[in-house]
Amino acid sequence: xxxxxxxxxxxxxxxxxxxxxxxxxxxxxxxxxxxxxxxxxxxxxxxxxxxxxxxxxxxxxxxxxxxxxxxxxxxxxxxxxxxxxxxxxxxxxxxxxxxxxxxxxxxxxxxxxxxxxxxxxxxxxxxxxxxxxxxxxxxxxxxxxxxxxxxxxxxxxxxxxxxxxxxxxxxxxxxxxxxxxxxxxxxxxxxxxxxxxxxxxxxxxxxxxxxxxxxxxxxxxxxxxxxxxxxxxxxxxxxxxxxxxxxx
Amino acid sequence: xxxxxxxxxxxxxxxxxxxxxxxxxxxxxxxxxxxxxxxxxxxxxxxxxxxxxxxxxxxxxxxxxxxxxxxxxxxxxxxxxxxxxxxxxxxxxxxxxxxxxxxxxxxxxxxxxxxxxxxxxxxxxxxxxxxxxxxxxxxxxxxxxxxxxxxxxxxxxxxxxxxxxxxxxxxxxxxxxxxxxxxxxxxxxxxxxxxxxxxxxxxxxxxxxxxxxxxxxxxxxxxxxxxxxxxxxxxxxxxxxxxxxxxxxxxxxxxxxxxxxxxxxxxxx
Numbered sequence: 001x002x003x004x005x006x007x008x009x010x011x012x013x014x015x016x017x018x019x020x021x022x023x024x025x026x027x028x029x030x031x032x033x034x035x036x037x038x039x040x041x042x043x044x045x046x047x048x049x050x051x052x053x054x055x056x057x058x059x060x061x062x063x064x065x066x067x068x069x070x071x072x073x074x075x076x077x078x079x080x081x082x083x084x085x086x087x088x089x090x091x092x093x094x095x096x097x098x099x100x101x102x103x104x105x106x107x108x109x110x111x112x113x114x115x116x117x118x119x120x121x122x123x124x125x126x127x128x129x130x131x132x133x134x135x136x137x138x139x140x141x142x143x144x145x146x147x148x149x150x151x152x153x154x155x156x157x158x159x160x161x162x163x164x165x166x167x168x169x170x171x172x173x174x175x176x177x178x179x180x181x182x183x184x185x186x187x188x189x190x191x192x193x194x195x196x197x198x199x200x201x202x203x204x205x206x207x208x209x210x211x212x213x214x215x216x217x218x219x220x221x222x223x224x225x226x227x228x229x230x231x232x233x234x235x236x237x238x239x240x241x242x243x244x245x246x247x248x
Numbered sequence: 249x250x251x252x253x254x255x256x257x258x259x260x261x262x263x264x265x266x267x268x269x270x271x272x273x274x275x276x277x278x279x280x281x282x283x284x285x286x287x288x289x290x291x292x293x294x295x296x297x298x299x300x301x302x303x304x305x306x307x308x309x310x311x312x313x314x315x316x317x318x319x320x321x322x323x324x325x326x327x328x329x330x331x332x333x334x335x336x337x338x339x340x341x342x343x344x345x346x347x348x349x350x351x352x353x354x355x356x357x358x359x360x361x362x363x364x365x366x367x368x369x370x371x372x373x374x375x376x377x378x379x380x381x382x383x384x385x386x387x388x389x390x391x392x393x394x395x396x397x398x399x400x401x402x403x404x405x406x407x408x409x410x411x412x413x414x415x416x417x418x419x420x421x422x423x424x425x426x427x428x429x430x431x432x433x434x435x436x437x438x439x440x441x442x443x444x445x446x447x448x449x450x451x452x453x454x455x456x457x458x459x460x461x462x463x464x465x466x467x468x469x470x471x472x473x474x475x476x477x478x479x480x481x482x483x484x485x486x487x488x489x490x491x492x493x494x495x496x497x498x499x500x501x502x503x504x505x506x507x508x509x510x511x512x513x514x515x516x517x
Contacts, residue, residue: 051418080420090415094433103429104419156419 002065004029004160004191005050010059010069012042012049019045021215022059027160027193032186034202034223035195037212038238043195044087046212047162050193051084064159080108083153084162087169089145091137091152097124098133101152109156116155123151127181143174147181154185161185163194199242203227211235288478295480299472303481306468307488310454313382313464317389317450324394329401330427346398353395359456362388366460385457393450400442404435437507444500448493455489465489 005027012020019042027033035043048054050061052068052075061069068078092100101120105111111119124130127147137145146166153161163182167175179201186192186205196202202209203223210220211232219232230236277283331339332346353361365388370379378384408431416426436443458467465485472481 053414053418076417076420076422079418084418086411086415088411090411092412092415092430092434094437103416104421107425107429108420152419 002029003027003062004031004064005193006060006062007046007050008060008062010046010049010061011057012045012054013057019215020049020056023215023217025210025217025220027191030189030191031207032190032192032194032205033208033210034206035193035210035212036197036199036202036226036238041212042215043212044164047084047164047193047195050160051082051162052078053084076108080104080156081159082162083156083158083160085146085149085153085164085166087165089137089142089149089169091145091149093137096134096136097129097140097148100137100148101155104152105155120151120155123154124148127151127184128177141174142170143177146170146174146178150178150181150185159191161190161192163192163196165195165197167196167198197247199227199239199247211238213238290479290483292478292480295472295476295478296484299469299481300484302472303465303468303484304488306463307465307485309382309462309464310451310489311492313386313389313454313457314451317386317393317454318447320390321393321397321450324390325397326401326432328394328398329405330432332398332402333405333427350395350398353392354399356392358388358392358453359459361392362456362459365391366457381460382457382462385454385460385462389450389453389457393446393453396446396449397443400439400446401435403442404437404439405431407438408434440500440504444496448496451493451496452489455485 007025010023102116105116209226210217331342366384416430455466458464469481469485
């Protein structure tokens, strides 16, 4: 079977700062991979590169057999297939929840208003947001806003979801409702690449965990191996600091 | 927040201090040595009543010029602002055009643009080019105000956080779709107050078209004045201008308030 995502020797720098130094990573269909590592280790940059928000300097990115990092590829067509959710939600504040979710299906996929709204309401209902469809984002809690952002990405029926520290901007008591949504997506078989600081969650949900350090994947493997018996000293250090901070 | 008692007290203080201010200024003016003369030549009720109907009729031309010009200004300025916001080397010529345009037309006095176009363009006597001074007056106002209003739009576009565009693009929207559905609606909402400021400026500057000979309110007042040597018609024209710009200002305040209320309604609940 074709892999859902292949990242092959990807390099990326901003000016003189090299952020990704040859990343190799493969996701099978329905696989959930968590990226862990300190801030600045390159997790977000990697996700942004996969979504073609940032052009890469070297290497290849292949989604379901198609090299999306090749020259001349229509980025808009690729982005339809790859959903990304940001730390800061980035909902459109001048639109109701429903319009936030239906905008791209209508404009990009050409769905009729009725079809797009049906799809949106079904998704919103599934994630407990049905009552909020007609409201504006600033009337929602952070957790609700982030769930809407996830629904907005899902409404495009992407092949692959990228989640960039989606609970980092939330009050602690709102984290679980967002994690619950991700858990459900994982159970439904969504292929996901997740950058996260929620180690307990990563351990529970991930098929594989990758530890990023200074732009390289230093260590990867099943969560129990990474969290239980990390081989690399840097990984051990990182996890010790997380435990010391009471985050695991 | 103040209690009801404090509110009433503040209102009372405001009324008393305003009344005092009016009395003092009024006293100072009416005691000025030349007041009787000024009163006769600027504030003559008889002249006012006689001149108002004609000036009001002429003022319709100001309103017409304003309305026609504003439609084109809002559209052209938006295009210019979008040109200026386009990234990348490919669009450099459009960006440069927008910058040069804005610099030029904000730099030249409006009255000069009106004089040059209003007297110059019809003099070309080219077939098909309108010869009406009102037409060229409107063209001049559109040229000048497009420069100002495009800068207002641009400020609005730049005030929308880049993450909004990133979110739109990440959903597969094209740059143009993101601009149309995500960036411009937020940008325009934010610049309504400064836009109105330019509306008011434009409404006043329609009087400049009178310099071309068009009989609008200011020109009509000048004609009346030169016939009677009494300046009251100017005051009448001023009253008409104020009568239309003040409601415009209150209307915008109301629009802004309504938008804010609508978006925050029930946020406490």
